[in-house]
Amino acid sequence: MKTLTTKLLKLLGLLTVEIVLVSVLFLAAFVVFFYLTRIVFEQQSGALDEAAFQWMDAHRAQWPALTPWIRGITFFASAPFLVAAAILLPAGLALRNHRREGLEVFWAIAGAALLNQLLKTHFHRLRPDTALLQQYGLSFPSGHAMIGLALYGCLAWLLWRHRRHPAWAALLFLWAFLIGMSRVYLHVHYFTDVLAGFAAGLAWLILLRAGLHLWWREKAILDEEVTD
Template sequence: MGRSTLHNNEDKDRTADGVEHAPAGLTAPPALPRPRPVRDAVVAVVLALAAAGGLVAAFTGVGPAQADAQLLDESVEARSSGLTALAVAVTNIGGTVAMAVLAVAVAVWCWYVGRRADAVLAIAAMGGGFALFDGLKNLLNRPRPPVDNRLVAVANESLPSGHATMSIIVVGTIVVLAWPGRGTAARVAMVAVAAAWVIAVGLTRVYLGVHWFSDVLAGWLVGGAWLAVCVTVWSWWRSRRLVTETSGG
């Protein structure tokens, strides 16, 4: 029947000098990679198994959880007024509410520029992740570290860390959406900055005395697994739509 929507968008990116510029990042629909549903599903399953293992280890006190008390004690000993102020700032910026607001902002932008499937990914990943970690907290009901060690107020259960879960989901979603069309250096920089931020947010929860380290580790794994599931569905859906539009269906 004609060219796909993707090709139409590429035509819009042709400048006056006649040079066609491939869209990239969050400003326009990028070229879709060849779908690899089996690979994506395998990655999601592996991460889901790792998340389950992390939750079990934290809940039963084995594996990484054996270092929880020592790491908390070391964090308390390392406290200073400057570090505490920095930790509070990072933990607030990387909090669950702040991450939800960021995800909504990304979704609104994607919707505005015509990337409807990407907007749905941002909202679904954030909303589903929030429900997932909240449900796990209620189910596992793991106590937080002693009140005397806490520097900020908290209200719900400890496992998994909501900050760790939501930071990796939302920041990871942004990396996924900004990935196509970027050069190697830009991709390495994105991953490095994203990883540094996610790690920093998670570690502030231990430093501030409101989470065991195994809570944070489990949160990273749960968030990574949920993000992998969402990206797998998103990639499959966009590839399916592209095939339909290209074939004139």
């Protein structure tokens, strides 16, 4: 009995730390997003965006062979890829008896995509006129950065939760970062678009995790009541 109590206290302590860390991350993401909206739409400062473009342009001029690779990287958060991922990944996880994980992945993509369109419509920022490839739609926040972080962040969390090589989880976050930065390299998004996309994607991922956790917890309680 004493051993069980000790284990429960330790588990409660871990959950408390997790809740605090997640809450801090969500608050930080919200503050960053809000701060970026002030820089872009109230102060109308383009210094950060211009500095990022100049840095990217210098590297593109120095290593022109990078451009095809960057175009390849940016594909992995493009609309065709995300539609395929939203269908195939949940289906594959469901076939392996991971339906909850499949649902998480689906809503990570679909929810982030919907929220991104709502934010773009609200802020209505036009894309840079120096883009290296033609892109349609609005600019703030970057969909590639936002939905990419939601997708790969969700996959990273699932790998971490199932203890399958935490290093892969870190690599997935790095991959999402590279995808976002590829948009600045190609001049299809401003740097502030990408930063806002990362912040919004992280916030959505945290809200999704919290919402699904509460939903499944409530469902489990209701199932127990029906069984009793």
